[in-house]
Amino acid sequence: MAEIKEALHDGIELPANHGRRARARIFEFNTRWKGRHFPRKRVEVSYTVQNCDIISVTVYCYYGEWRERP
Numbered sequence: 001m002a003e004i005k006e007a008l009h010d011g012i013e014l015p016a017n018h019g020r021r022a023r024a025r026i027f028e029f030n031t032r033w034k035g036r037h038f039p040r041k042r043v044e045v046s047y048t049v050q051n052c053d054i055i056s057v058t059v060y061c062y063y064g065e066w067r068e069r070p
Contacts, residue, residue, distance in 0.1 A: 003027055004059055007043045014044065022046045026066050038063035 003025070011023035022044060029041040042062040047054050 003041075003043050004045055004057070007045045008047070008054070011043075011045070016046060020046050020048050029063065033063050036063075039065050042066060 006027075007023050007025040011025035014022040014024050016022040024042060024044040026040050026042050029038050031038065040063070042064070044060040044062070046058045046060070048056050
């Protein structure tokens, strides 16, 4: 949950469709996942806003190596 909040507050804005918004942030991971080691995890959050409140959220996590923070 903390990574989702950080992505929403500190992540870069991404293009989104259908009136949604999206943000992404890369986090250090340095852990094995599904039998492979990954140095970083990218958390992308897609959401909608209504009356200044976030009302729906979809979270995608990608594991890999990124040299720059999004």
